[in-house]
Amino acid sequence: MSAIESGQPIREPIMALKGIGKSFGPVKALEDVGFDVYPGCVHGLVGENGAGKSTLVKIITGLEQADEGEVILAGKSVAFRTPIEARSHGVAAVYQDPKLFPHLSVAENIAMGAYPAGWLGGLDRRRMIETARHHLARLGSDLDPRRTVAGLSVAEHQFVEIARALSADVRVLILDEPTSALTPTEAERLFAVMRALRDRGTAVIFITHRLEEIEALSDTITVLRDRRHVATLPRAEVDRAKLVQLMVGRPLETLFTRRDRPSFGAEVLRVEHLSLEGVFADVSFSVRAGEIVGMGGLVGAGRTEIAQTLFGITPPTSGDFYLKGEKVAPNSPRQMLGKGLAYLPEDRDRDGLIMPETITHNITLPILKTLSRWAVIDRAGERRVAAKASETYNVRTPSVEAIVSSLSGGNRQKVAFAKWLATEPVALILDEPTHGIDIGSKAQVHAMVSQLADRGLAVVLISSDLPELIAMSDRILVIAEGALVAEFAHDEATQEKVMLAAARQSGRRRG
Amino acid sequence: MAAKAKRQWPFWEFTLIVAILGAGAWSSTLSPYYLSVDQLFGSTRAFIIPGLLALGLAVVVSLGEIDISLASIIAVGTVTLSKFSAAGVPLGVSAPIVVAIGALCGAFNGLLVAKWRLPSLAVTLGTMGAYRGLAFIIGSEVGYTDFDDSYLWLGSEYIFHGIVPVSLIVFALMAILVWFLMHRTVYGRRCFSIGLNTDASWFAGVDVTETKIRAYALAGALAGLAAIVWIGQYGSARGDNADGSILFVVTAVVLGGIDINGGRGTISGVVLALFLLGTIRNGMGLANIGGPTQTVVLGSLLVAGVLRPAAAAALARLSNPARLKAAGPQGVESSGQE
Numbered sequence: 001m002s003a004i005e006s007g008q009p010i011r012e013p014i015m016a017l018k019g020i021g022k023s024f025g026p027v028k029a030l031e032d033v034g035f036d037v038y039p040g041c042v043h044g045l046v047g048e049n050g051a052g053k054s055t056l057v058k059i060i061t062g063l064e065q066a067d068e069g070e071v072i073l074a075g076k077s078v079a080f081r082t083p084i085e086a087r088s089h090g091v092a093a094v095y096q097d098p099k100l101f102p103h104l105s106v107a108e109n110i111a112m113g114a115y116p117a118g119w120l121g122g123l124d125r126r127r128m129i130e131t132a133r134h135h136l137a138r139l140g141s142d143l144d145p146r147r148t149v150a151g152l153s154v155a156e157h158q159f160v161e162i163a164r165a166l167s168a169d170v171r172v173l174i175l176d177e178p179t180s181a182l183t184p185t186e187a188e189r190l191f192a193v194m195r196a197l198r199d200r201g202t203a204v205i206f207i208t209h210r211l212e213e214i215e216a217l218s219d220t221i222t223v224l225r226d227r228r229h230v231a232t233l234p235r236a237e238v239d240r241a242k243l244v245q246l247m248v249g250r251p252l253e254t255l256f257t258r259r260d261r262p263s264f265g266a267e268v269l270r271v272e273h274l275s276l277e278g279v280f281a282d283v284s285f286s287v288r289a290g291e292i293v294g295m296g297g298l299v300g301a302g303r304t305e306i307a308q309t310l311f312g313i314t315p316p317t318s319g320d321f322y323l324k325g326e327k328v329a330p331n332s333p334r335q336m337l338g339k340g341l342a343y344l345p346e347d348r349d350r351d352g353l354i355m356p357e358t359i360t361h362n363i364t365l366p367i368l369k370t371l372s373r374w375a376v377i378d379r380a381g382e383r384r385v386a387a388k389a390s391e392t393y394n395v396r397t398p399s400v401e402a403i404v405s406s407l408s409g410g411n412r413q414k415v416a417f418a419k420w421l422a423t424e425p426v427a428l429i430l431d432e433p434t435h436g437i438d439i440g441s442k443a444q445v446h447a448m449v450s451q452l453a454d455r456g457l458a459v460v461l462i463s464s465d466l467p468e469l470i471a472m473s474d475r476i477l478v479i480a481e482g483a484l485v486a487e488f489a490h491d492e493a494t495q496e497k498v499m500l501a502a503a504r505q506s507g508r509r510r511g
Numbered sequence: 512m513a514a515k516a517k518r519q520w521p522f523w524e525f526t527l528i529v530a531i532l533g534a535g536a537w538s539s540t541l542s543p544y545y546l547s548v549d550q551l552f553g554s555t556r557a558f559i560i561p562g563l564l565a566l567g568l569a570v571v572v573s574l575g576e577i578d579i580s581l582a583s584i585i586a587v588g589t590v591t592l593s594k595f596s597a598a599g600v601p602l603g604v605s606a607p608i609v610v611a612i613g614a615l616c617g618a619f620n621g622l623l624v625a626k627w628r629l630p631s632l633a634v635t636l637g638t639m640g641a642y643r644g645l646a647f648i649i650g651s652e653v654g655y656t657d658f659d660d661s662y663l664w665l666g667s668e669y670i671f672h673g674i675v676p677v678s679l680i681v682f683a684l685m686a687i688l689v690w691f692l693m694h695r696t697v698y699g700r701r702c703f704s705i706g707l708n709t710d711a712s713w714f715a716g717v718d719v720t721e722t723k724i725r726a727y728a729l730a731g732a733l734a735g736l737a738a739i740v741w742i743g744q745y746g747s748a749r750g751d752n753a754d755g756s757i758l759f760v761v762t763a764v765v766l767g768g769i770d771i772n773g774g775r776g777t778i779s780g781v782v783l784a785l786f787l788l789g790t791i792r793n794g795m796g797l798a799n800i801g802g803p804t805q806t807v808v809l810g811s812l813l814v815a816g817v818l819r820p821a822a823a824a825a826l827a828r829l830s831n832p833a834r835l836k837a838a839g840p841q842g843v844e845s846s847g848q849e
Contacts, residue, residue, distance in 0.1 A: 334716040
């Protein structure tokens with residue numbers, strides 16, 4: 001074993017993960033993940049969305065229990081059942097969206113779970129405030145501990161959360177995407193704190209999508225991919241290209257490759273300088289009939305928001321939108337469905353379908369008007385339409401009167417497709433259409449999307465699944481931090497290029 | 512294996528019918544006159560006014576909302592009618608105006624709830640007070656009883672050899688209309704969809720705001736109609752008309768099987784629940800059970816109605832755990848919702 005670059009002496013790992021595995025029902029969330037974390041070291045943890053980072057953090061801090069493997073803390077095997085238990089052993093995590101009690105003071109939040117007892121077992125308010133002030137000062141923050149959390153900025157939230165983690169004697173501090181909501185200056189302050197903690201001997205596990213942050217701060221880097229451990233390497237041995245390759249280097253085996261280059265028709269959808277204040281800005285693109293335009297980017301980059309703005313859910317603050325050459329000002333889904341645009345929402349079970357309803361009622365909801373005479377529903381006609389649609393989209397069900405929530409994820413997605421396509425749109429926006437469905441259904445969804453494009457629909461495909469995005473799209477737009485940052489033709493797009501473009505940190509626009 | 516949507520409700524309606532027969536049998540032991548045709552039809556008059564409110568409220572509750580201001584809208588209607596009657600306006604003119612005023616009061620509730628997304632319980636608690644106050648301002652503390660005879664007809668006359676109250680016919684017509692609206696038209700389907708999942712309905716192109724405002728307006732219009740019936744039944748208009756009757760109305764809707772969270776239920780269930788509550792109240796009257804006790808019974812039935820879905824789910828779990836497991840997420844879904 002060689003000493004780490006900075007010349008620190010060889011030490012025992014403070015935490016060792018050995019063969020960690022976790023399943024949620026039939027879905028594997030983690031398989032055989034193992035690596036060592038050393039004290040006085042910033043350990044970067046990277047991987048694509050869904051690679052298993054968050055699940056791993058939850059297992060370490062006791063929010064979830066591992067099915068296999070063990071966590072060894074300072075030589076002893078531990079299995080925390082709650083985050084509080086983990087904290088009492090010096091293991092604490094700070095999440096990207098701090099979970100604080102908004103109506104309590106900063107001091108109360110920091111002391112949460114370990115209030116100092118005073119006279120007669122009452123709360124020792126003064127000591128609590130002093131302790132809070134002390135921990136905040138260690139972070140270089142002069143936040144008043146008596147302030148209510150509700151009025152704080154996101155960065156201040158983050159600091160309170162870290163101070164809370166430090167209030168116990170923390171040996172392993174996990175930061176999960178701590179900078180996603182911070183301005184560059186605030187992020188710099190956080191990095192200074194991380195370095196100070198490291199120099200004091202704390203092990204810091206640092207999760208981020210921003211590769212430049214990983215490069216700047218980490219001493220060691222672990223890459224997860226597809227819920228497995230890929231590599232743990234010293235910082236000196238990796239550069240950006242290698243990191244990206246490790247993150248995305250997945251075979252394309254299970255994917256349906258798209259039909260031969262088809263000929264595209266006329267322009268169906270054109271977006272010019274579309275902006276939604278504070279969310280995305282100056283987005284321009286167009287989609288032609290028969291074309292599938294992919295939209296890549298990190299979670300939270302603003303892709304869903306762009307789609308929902310086009311569909312009339314949150315009207316834009318500026319910019320123009322043309323559908324079949326006609327200028328439209330989107331202001332409600334009803335209006336946009338009428339204009340021939342359909343949107344398959346990302347959260348299918350919440351926004352896309354009415355789960356406790358029948359397949360028929362779900363499919364016909366957007367087209368009830370056409371299935372009725374003088375507002376009276378033609379119920380036999382309705383069932384015919386639903387039966388035909390579920391056959392077309394291959395929904396496996398004993399009857400169209402079945403309740404949607406009794407179907408599998410893949411079949412639900414097919415019902416959702418049937419529902420939106422029953423509206424006979426000219427343009428279709430698909431938001432993560434294969435998220436959370438099994439491989440078999442995934443291939444069917446891919447085939448379906450290709451057929452739809454072949455039939456002349458203009459398709460926008462939002463996907464965080466890079467191989468899928470690249471295989472399916474005729475053109476790929478990359479969105480980062482609410483801006484369109486890159487565009488690749490099908491032939492020039494590679495996972496590495498898309499990933500690099502998506503992970504860029506501009507610091508230009510911040511909420 | 513796939514659970515069917517429609518299989519649950521006839522069971523509940525059947526239970527209600529059995530309960531009505533039971534309550535009727537009990538009542539018949541209390542008075543030898545109970546089972547006479549006159550008495551039976553006449554007793555229905557007791558729940559026609561709350562019944563009209565319940566039909567409208569059922570639509571509002573199917574959306575997952577509530578309206579407790581309906582009884583106050585009745586009072587606005589009755590005092591307005593008293594002014595019209597005093598001014599010699601024929602009923603043919605004043606009746607549509609009063610129904611329209613009711614619809615307007617309701618639409619205002621709907622506007623606050625749907626357009627500005629305020630919680631419906633708080634909004635209609637506020638307008639319950641406001642409309643009540645308005646009724647007192649329009650009328651006065653002193654009741655008006657000098658109604659023109661034409662104003663009394665709807666609520667006091669009997670037809671078919673003086674057996675069937677006219678108001679019962681009106682109620683039956685309204686019940687059929689609302690049943691048709693909710694179970695056969697696009698509008699009704701949208702109401703239930705919104706009650707089950709507002710966001711998904713909005714994504715599917717349903718105009719949630721408009722649907723909700725219409726439901727409140729309909730409930731208000733039915734309250735206006737109820738005001739006309741009121742005048743005939745009681746021959747009197749005062750600011751405190753129908754005060755306190757909303758408990759009966761909400762109980763009927765919930766006991767009738769309309770899920771208080773919206774999305775489920777049938778109008779036939781509501782009508783049956785009205786008959787049941789009417790029979791129970793009539794029986795309690797015959798048995799000389801005091802008003803306060805009657806209120807306790809009514810309140811308990813409301814709580815029982817709210818508890819029913821949860822209790823049914825618990826019973827299903829106890830009696831047949833394997834089947835519930837097979838139903839999978841469906842079972843979880845419904846117990847989570849209720």
